[in-house]
Structures are given as structure tokens and as C-alpha cells.
Amino acid sequence: MTTASLTPPATRTARRPLLPGAHRTVLRLHRTTLWTALGLVVLATAVTGYLHLAAQGRPGLITFLGVSNEDDLLFTYMERGAVALLLVPLLVAAFTAGPVVARELEAGLHQFAWTQADAPARWLSARLTVAAALAVAAGLAVLGVFWLGGSGLVHAQGSLSWSHSTVYTVTGPVVVAYCLLAVAVGALAGLLLRRTLLAMSAASAVTGGVLWLLSSVRWDLVPARTLTDSSARAREAWVPGGIPDDVRIVDMGVSNAAGDRFQPGQCLSWAGPGKNDYSCPADTHVVQAWVDFRPRSHFWYVQLIESGIVLTLAAATAYAAFWVLRRRTP
Known part of the structure; x- marks a missing residue:
């Protein structure tokens, strides 16, 4: 008997799946919603790119439709589109709260998963991980779609100002942070309420409330x-x-010399009936004019600070979700 015959045949190494079983299960359960979302992203990208090319003078369907000003059409589209894209974090919160977490708890499907190999913490971790990855993809899609069509339209003034709440949110990394916060809020709402529609409504409302609250104070951060x-x-x-x-x-x-500030309309002198003179009286002793402004660089400072605040809230909310799960798991 030769040595070669004693050598066992080479065993074929089993190929490991790219994702663990729990993560694949989540993707398979919600594949219809994910394919629909991908289709909407592709559609939005195609329409935005087409209007952008049309605004650059490329001939196309818009010319045959009789639109005389492609620039105005693109501007209006991006102005309305910024508001629509601002709803993405709210949709992420509703999706995580309802279909991903609350619906399984409401229908009792979680009990089947917990009796198998998945422990409760692993069950929630798989759903949070998949939802967080999809949230990052959604945030990056928002950035890509808006910058594709509106990168040359954003200025300091006007409805597409870089400081405007909607434009600011969808043109920087803060939109990704809000999408991650939406995942954590959705998971916590689903665990607390355990009712699909109620959890979706509560998660969207809380996410929108945080977004509105921070938008009202963000420019005070710098x-x-x-x-x-x-x-x-x-x-x-x-x-x-x-x-x-x-x-x-x-x-x-x-x-004045003492440093007292006077704004337009604060020190008017009488110049006759129906006339206002914006020059201050002589005893005001005005020594200089001043203006408070924010340069474009403040956009990125505020974006990074606000993103840090939102990510901290997301981490705290995710921790609270696991705490609630441990408390409610027998």
C-alpha cells in the first residue's frame, strides 16, 4: 500500500455565509420593503440626474414638453425635494419600530426565535445591526441625490440656503446621524409599545421632535x-x-463708544410725517457699524457638533432598548 493511498482525500472547506443567519432572516422578511426603497432611490437619482443635465443645456424630453426655463424647474424640484428627503429619518424610525420590532412582538414571532438558537439580546442585536446598516445607506442616498442636483444651487441666501433647516439637514453627515438615531428610537418604541401602528407613530413623532428641537438651537452651538x-x-x-x-x-x-448696540429702527429721529430717518441722534455718539455673520465654514463645524450630539443620543437610546428587553424578558 503506497503512502498516497493512506492520505485522506482533501476535504472541501465549507464557505461561510456573508451574513449570520439572524441577519439574513431579517433581510428576507423585509425584502419587499427593501426592494421598494431601492427602486425609489434609483428613480429619484434618475430624475434628479436628468433634470441636472437638462439645466446644463442638454437636449431631452423637457424640451419637447415645452418647458422654457430648465433652471427654474431644477430649482423648484430641489427645493421641494429637500423637504421630501427630510422625511427619510422619520420613515426609518417607523420601519424599525413597526415591521422590524413591534410586529414580531405583537404577533408572538419573537417567542419562536428565542426558543431556537437566538437569545433575546442576539435577536434585538441582529435587527438593530441590519436596520443601522440600512439607515446609513439611506442617509448616504439622501446626500447623493441632493448633491447630484443641488450642489450648484446652494448659497447663503434664498430658499436653498446652506443654513436653511431642510437644506442643512440633507447636505451633511448629520442626516446619517439622524437615521441612526431613528433606528434606536424605533427599536425602543417597538419594545415599549409592542403595537405596530402605535410604535410607528410614536417613533416618527419622537424622531421628528428631536430633529425640530436641535434645528432650533443648532446655530447657537458656534x-x-x-x-x-x-x-x-x-x-x-x-x-x-x-x-x-x-x-x-x-x-x-x-x-457707540460705550459698546451699546443699536439695530435698524431702534434709534429713529423724526424726519417729518411718514418719513423715517435711520440715522441716530447726535447724542448717541455712533462710532462704528457692525454685522454679525456666519461664514460657510460654520456649516461644517455645526454639522460635526450636531452629529456628535445625535450619535450620543442614539447610543443612549440603543442602550435603553437593551435594558428594556432584559427587564421584560423572563
């Missing part, structure tokens, strides 16, 4: 810059010279 001008022309016009381009004007006015 102090505005101040530009002063003591020239006679600036004091008469109430506007300093040399204001940089693409900045968000917060406030402006004049100040």
Missing part, C-alpha cells in the same frame, strides 16, 4: 463672527464694508 467698520460711510449706511461672500447675515447695526 458663536457668530463680527465685522466692524468705523468709517463715516459705514455709519451712515449701517452696513460695514468688506462683508465676505456666501455668508449668512445674523444681525447688523451701529454701536
